[in-house]
Amino acid sequence: MIDTIARTRDMNLHLKSGGSALHILRSITFEIKAGEVVSVVGPSGSGKTSLLMVLGGLERASSGLVCIGGTDLTGLDEDKLADMRRENIGILFQNFHLIPSMTALENVALALEIAFEDLPVTEIRSRARAALAEVGLAARETHLPSALSGGEQQRVGLARAIVTRPRLLLADEPTGNLDQETAASAIELLFTLARRNNMSVLLITHDNGLASRADRHLRMDHGELRELEAAI
Ligand SMILES: Nc1ncnc2c1ncn2[C@@H]1O[C@H](COP(=O)(O)OP(=O)(O)OP(=O)(O)O)[C@@H](O)[C@H]1O
Ligand SMILES: [Mg+2]
Known part of the structure; x- marks a missing residue:
């Protein structure tokens, strides 16, 4: 079993903007151990989302090492990157990104269908239901996102992110659209899971x-x- 799920060494990210290249991430060296919950704070525009994109294999580092689950991402082709994401990564967004025309259960099931194309429908359904139950929404399976509260929508987002059993969950301001009390209970749930x-x-x-x-x-x-x- 690998003790470190994510590791970067001297990782840089340059992005082109207009004619010039911006140095977005600067010589980042850090790691996340299995089971560890790590917070990232910092001002707007400092590079937090960019870091998440690189760790999730959605953006390629310009230089340095990025390892997820023991695999060096540099040099992986798009197919291999997609495999890496499927096997290791879940992502939770600020704006939930649920599909409005699909029920809570269908939204969660879709993530499984995409990740594991050969999974039987019955298996997809039972795993999706179990994930919804884990976030306390067993009674909301057939609700469309528009018929769910903000906190419930984010819990569907969480069920969708964990239904593939990722080893690393990347959460980008997941409570940014929730009131303080709902945010606190959403984070509590995240930590419990x-x-x-x-x-x-x-x-x-x-x-x-x-x-x-x-x-x-x-x-x-x-x-x-x-x-x-310590957190400030
Ligand atoms: N595709 C892109 N091309 C060029 N520059 C980009 C691109 N995406 C982001 N940037 C720049 O990279 C910097 C870091 O952006 P990033 O989104 O990582 O910040 P952030 O810390 O997540 O900010 P916020 O707290 O507002 O979400 C910003 O200056 C942004 O303008
Ligand atoms: Mg951001």
Whole structure:
């Protein structure tokens, strides 16, 4: 069993904007251990989402090492990157990104269908139902997103992110659209599921109170990532 789920060494990201290249992530070296919940805070535009994109294999680092689950992502072709994502990564978005015309259950099932094309329909259905039950929404299976509260929509998003049993969950301000109380209970649930499933979490948040609940605390400034002794 690999003890470190994600690791970068001297990783840089340059992105082109107009004619010039911007240095977005600067020599980032860090790791996330299996089962660890790590928070990332930092000002808008500092590079938090960019880091998430690189770790999720959605953006390629310009230089340096990026390893997920023991595999070096540099040099992987698109198919292999997609395999890596399917086997290791779940993503939770701020705006939920649920498909409006699909029920809660169908939204969760879709993630499984995409990840495991050969899975029998009955299996997809039972796993999707189990994931919805895990986030406390067994009674909302047939609801469309428009008939769910914001907190419930984010819990469907969480069920969708964990239904493939990812080893690393990347969460980009998952509570940004929720009121404080709902945000706190959504994060509580996230942490409970992480511990239960030995899932690592990279939690990007502007909320220092939520960040302080993580096992480790990181801060991004101008593309540089550093470890904090404690959340501020
Ligand atoms: N596709 C792109 N091309 C060029 N520059 C980009 C691109 N995407 C992001 N950037 C720039 O990279 C920098 C970091 O953006 P990023 O989205 O990672 O910030 P962030 O820390 O997530 O901010 P926020 O808290 O507002 O979400 C910003 O200056 C942004 O303008
Ligand atoms: Mg962002």
